[in-house]
Amino acid sequence: xxxxxxxxxxxxxxxxxFMGNLISGLDRFLINYGIVHISKDLQxxxxxxxxxxxxxxxxxxxxxxxxxxxxxRFGARLVLFISIIGFSIFxxxxxxxxxxxxxxxxxxxxxxxxxxxxxxxxxxxxxxxPQEKRSRAMSFYLSALTVAGVxxxxxxTTMLLQIGWRMMFVxxxxxxxxxxxxxxxxxxPKKEQQRQESEQPLVEQSAPPAKGAFKVLxxxxxxxxxxxxxxxxxxxSWGTASWMPTYLVNERGLDLQVLGVLQMIPAVTGFAFFxxxxxxxxxxxxxxxKWLGAASGIGIACMVYLMFNAxxxxxxxxxxxxxxxxxxxxxxxxxxxxxxxxPEAVGGSAVGMINLGMQIRDxxxxxxxxx
Amino acid sequence: MIDLFNGSYSGVVWLLVAFGIVCCxxxxxxxxxxxNAPDETVETGIPASR
Numbered sequence: 001x002x003x004x005x006x007x008x009x010x011x012x013x014x015x016x017x018f019m020g021n022l023i024s025g026l027d028r029f030l031i032n033y034g035i036v037h038i039s040k041d042l043q044x045x046x047x048x049x050x051x052x053x054x055x056x057x058x059x060x061x062x063x064x065x066x067x068x069x070x071x072x073r074f075g076a077r078l079v080l081f082i083s084i085i086g087f088s089i090f091x092x093x094x095x096x097x098x099x100x101x102x103x104x105x106x107x108x109x110x111x112x113x114x115x116x117x118x119x120x121x122x123x124x125x126x127x128x129x130p131q132e133k134r135s136r137a138m139s140f141y142l143s144a145l146t147v148a149g150v151x152x153x154x155x156x157t158t159m160l161l162q163i164g165w166r167m168m169f170v171x172x173x174x175x176x177x178x179x180x181x182x183x184x185x186x187x188x189p190k191k192e193q194q195r196q197e198s199e200q201p202l203v204e205q206s207a208p209p210a211k212g213a214f215k216v217l218x219x220x221x222x223x224x225x226x227x228x229x230x231x232x233x234x235x236x237s238w239g240t241a242s243w244m245p246t247y248l249v250n251e252r253g254l255d256l257q258v259l260g261v262l263q264m265i266p267a268v269t270g271f272a273f274f275x276x277x278x279x280x281x282x283x284x285x286x287x288x289x290k291w292l293g294a295a296s297g298i299g300i301a302c303m304v305y306l307m308f309n310a311x312x313x314x315x316x317x318x319x320x321x322x323x324x325x326x327x328x329x330x331x332x333x334x335x336x337x338x339x340x341x342x343p344e345a346v347g348g349s350a351v352g353m354i355n356l357g358m359q360i361r362d363x364x365x366x367x368x369x370x371x
Numbered sequence: 372m373i374d375l376f377n378g379s380y381s382g383v384v385w386l387l388v389a390f391g392i393v394c395c396x397x398x399x400x401x402x403x404x405x406x407n408a409p410d411e412t413v414e415t416g417i418p419a420s421r
Contacts (some may be wrong), residue, residue, distance in 0.1 A: 103396040132416025229397035229398060232393040232397065233390075234389070239387045241385070290399065290401040293394075293395075293397075293398035296393030296394075297392065297393075297394035297396075297397075301388045301392055301394075301395070304388055304391065308384040335380050
């Protein structure tokens with residue numbers, strides 16, 4: 001089965017997924033920059049702002065498995081459309097919040113709506129992209145978050161100054177809704193094409209997972225292994241992003257401006273490494289990905305160790321630039337392996353389960369931080 | 372979080388290194404391709420992807 005089932009070429013499908021994930025990332029990251037203005041306007045204290053920033057993750061984690069299952073059951077197109085329209089509406093509503101309670105409710109539902117997007121996107125890749133190109137598609141899909149990470153501070157600082165935090169969320173919500181409409185119209189299977197390709201089952205009409213399929217998935221070792229890898233990788237990723245800056249400033253006496261430049265390195269190199277990782281993984285012989293994953297796990301551990309123990313700032317820069325390479329390989333393997341090796345009928349559920357591993361990491365870190 | 376290690380950054384670093392090793396072990400636990408994926412069965416009706 002390929003992208004022509006939707007009347008589109010696979011490149012267009014991957015581009016749409018990239019745009020959707022970019023909007024999803026922006027919606028998620030912008031609040032980190034707007035929170036100071038929000039707190040001031042709504043007169044919130046530190047614990048309330050912490051709650052606002054973290055409540056999203058609860059809804060997001062909660063929807064991972066149901067979102068994947070819904071995509072398997074009802075098709076990726078419908079779930080992606082509902083998800084992107086849903087999270088765009090609630091991004092817009094963030095700008096209309098009038099109290100702490102309303103903001104918490106809006107951000108929680110925003111998390112619920114966005115939670116089904118990633119597994120449904122993975123499902124779309126699994127049913128529309130040829131197997132030998134799925135790692136590349138997944139790498140491009142994932143790289144959108146790196147781009148969002150670079151674009152969010154630039155957009156936020158400009159928009160916060162020009163139009164304020166309320167309009168910033170409304171504008172991003174409208175942009176997301178427009179991308180959502182693109183999904184609905186461009187991913188619509190063409191009736192004429194359906195007739196011509198009647199020998200092959202259509203994506204939206206393909207058999208949903210049978211009763212008991214989810215139980216089989218729970219007993220599948222690859223899902224648990226990748227879930228553990230996802231948890232561990234997420235922990236390292238979060239750790240290096242959050243503890244490194246403090247360490248470099250407090251312990252190594254690094255200038256804040258130099259730190260700002262250093263922080264851009266993983267974001268810029270990350271995008272290139274994602275695309276490279278996807279290309280390499282599609283070339284690796286099936287079954288050998290595990291060696292690449294294992295080597296990258298050791299590689300990332302070494303980079304973290306070397307980065308913290310480097311004698312010079314140049315050393316820190318070198319190791320910090322190499323770390324995204326291992327990180328990109330790990331995340332592309334973690335999310336492309338299930339859609340390459342598991343049956344298409346359970347692709348969404350499998351990716352939802354594996355991504356939940358990363359979200360459990362987030363919840364546990366927040367608990368540890370609080371304690 | 373750093374307080375859990377009495378303000379020691381090296382404790383945090385070793386924790387991250389440990390997670391890298393966990394990640395490596397999780398991949399090493401994977402079997403070869405065929406053993407990873409469930410085959411099509413009458414009970415589940417999951418079609419094999421290829």
